[in-house]
Amino acid sequence: MKKFCTLALFFILLFIYGNTKAESLHDRKLARMQRNWNNLIPKQSKVQFAGSMGMFSFGTGWYYGKKNQWETDLYLGFIPHLNGGEGHPTITIKETFTPFRLPVNDRLFFEPLTSSIYINKIFGQYFWSRLPEKYPDNYYFWAVNTRFNVSLGQAISFRLGDKLLGKDLSLFYEFNTNDLYVISAIGNKIIQLKDIVGLSLGIRCRLF
Amino acid sequence: MKMAIRFGKIKFIIQAIFITIFVSSCDLFEYQPYDTPNKEGLSDINNLNIAKISKNDNENDTIRFVFTGDTQRCYDETADFVKDVNKHSNIDFVIHGGDITDFGMSKEYIWMNDILHDLKVPYVVLIGNHDVVGQGKDIYKAYFGALNFDFTFRKTRFICLNTNALEFDYATPVPDFDFMTSFLKDTAGVKQTIVVMHSPPLDDQFNNNVGLMFNYIIERYKGLLFCLNAHRHILSEIDYYNNGIIYYGCDDIAGRNYLLFTVIGNKYSYQVVKF
Numbered sequence: 001m002k003k004f005c006t007l008a009l010f011f012i013l014l015f016i017y018g019n020t021k022a023e024s025l026h027d028r029k030l031a032r033m034q035r036n037w038n039n040l041i042p043k044q045s046k047v048q049f050a051g052s053m054g055m056f057s058f059g060t061g062w063y064y065g066k067k068n069q070w071e072t073d074l075y076l077g078f079i080p081h082l083n084g085g086e087g088h089p090t091i092t093i094k095e096t097f098t099p100f101r102l103p104v105n106d107r108l109f110f111e112p113l114t115s116s117i118y119i120n121k122i123f124g125q126y127f128w129s130r131l132p133e134k135y136p137d138n139y140y141f142w143a144v145n146t147r148f149n150v151s152l153g154q155a156i157s158f159r160l161g162d163k164l165l166g167k168d169l170s171l172f173y174e175f176n177t178n179d180l181y182v183i184s185a186i187g188n189k190i191i192q193l194k195d196i197v198g199l200s201l202g203i204r205c206r207l208f
Numbered sequence: 209m210k211m212a213i214r215f216g217k218i219k220f221i222i223q224a225i226f227i228t229i230f231v232s233s234c235d236l237f238e239y240q241p242y243d244t245p246n247k248e249g250l251s252d253i254n255n256l257n258i259a260k261i262s263k264n265d266n267e268n269d270t271i272r273f274v275f276t277g278d279t280q281r282c283y284d285e286t287a288d289f290v291k292d293v294n295k296h297s298n299i300d301f302v303i304h305g306g307d308i309t310d311f312g313m314s315k316e317y318i319w320m321n322d323i324l325h326d327l328k329v330p331y332v333v334l335i336g337n338h339d340v341v342g343q344g345k346d347i348y349k350a351y352f353g354a355l356n357f358d359f360t361f362r363k364t365r366f367i368c369l370n371t372n373a374l375e376f377d378y379a380t381p382v383p384d385f386d387f388m389t390s391f392l393k394d395t396a397g398v399k400q401t402i403v404v405m406h407s408p409p410l411d412d413q414f415n416n417n418v419g420l421m422f423n424y425i426i427e428r429y430k431g432l433l434f435c436l437n438a439h440r441h442i443l444s445e446i447d448y449y450n451n452g453i454i455y456y457g458c459d460d461i462a463g464r465n466y467l468l469f470t471v472i473g474n475k476y477s478y479q480v481v482k483f
Binding site for chain 2 (some may be wrong): 083140
């Protein structure tokens, strides 16, 4: 009888232990899942003026990497009057790499080099991505609505530490060019770098 | 490793940024490659040049003009072309047969016009199919003017037509018969006619369904001398409708040659000038 009681107790304990263990495993699974989904919550917002992606573009995105040197942003932009005509919306996906972030003082940082590649798409009647059926094959080789851009720029960041405004606020500028401008400049001495670059200005706000 | 930069340096950098922004002004801010920035001297270019051509109009019956086209992405070659044309002293004007751009973007229009602007003689530019792509046709209208236009010099009327039918839908008539027929009765002060177009008949780009009507009108122009076309990137001399009306096609500018026409009275000749 004593032997049986000991055995029963052992099994009960094992059952309780097993249960708690299962619970903690479940908890951990849940926590991991929540963490993964939380990573999808955008961590920053951007507003950009010009840059071949619209007059104003509003972006939301993420920063990540060991030193937070990578950024991915999705923009929605608009051009109020294209050629004095109707307005057009644009979308942009942009990847930014910022190798250095130099502290100036406690609240101010300087990013001496920001580099980005971005793909911009404009919507409108005359902007197609695939050659319309009416044309003979390979009549035009480029997608009129899609531009591949590269840009280089600089930024200054202010640490806010303010729960109302967010973690930090940056001002940036960029010089950009696109695939068709580069193709046009290749083989022509008369077309120089200054002819194919544009300037854009922007504000970035990191919320947390 | 953290590097500290003195605030003075930052201040200098910020100042430099703002100065750059203000000095370079609006030209650098591009909303979209097909957007037309308002640039001074970049509107109604064809009409302004036609006014310059008309200034030299007189009773003389000799006309010497250059015909070229399809300059597209060949900026260096076009600059050489301009230098070569400027060497001649007796040319009255230059006609560009279209495809002034490759992608129809506004920067391309500006780059090419900046080069053509160095010509000592007036120039007119027709619209080519590449110039229409995207919102290119609106850029052409903003910078150069109407898609179809004409001018008369020394009693010879030059009718410049948009024949890039494949690029347009039915809202824009290509070729525009209303425009074309308007010259049939209005022949005051005109002794002969030369028709200029980008795409020639029978091309993929041309509306071949209306080719017979197109030819019917052209046959009836007063003292028709010949037609000119670009687009095919090859020197050619073709009688498309077997009616004795010759279409002279120019090479592209990459071929480094252009056509130099001399019209004396109702006789004409041309030579291919290599540069």
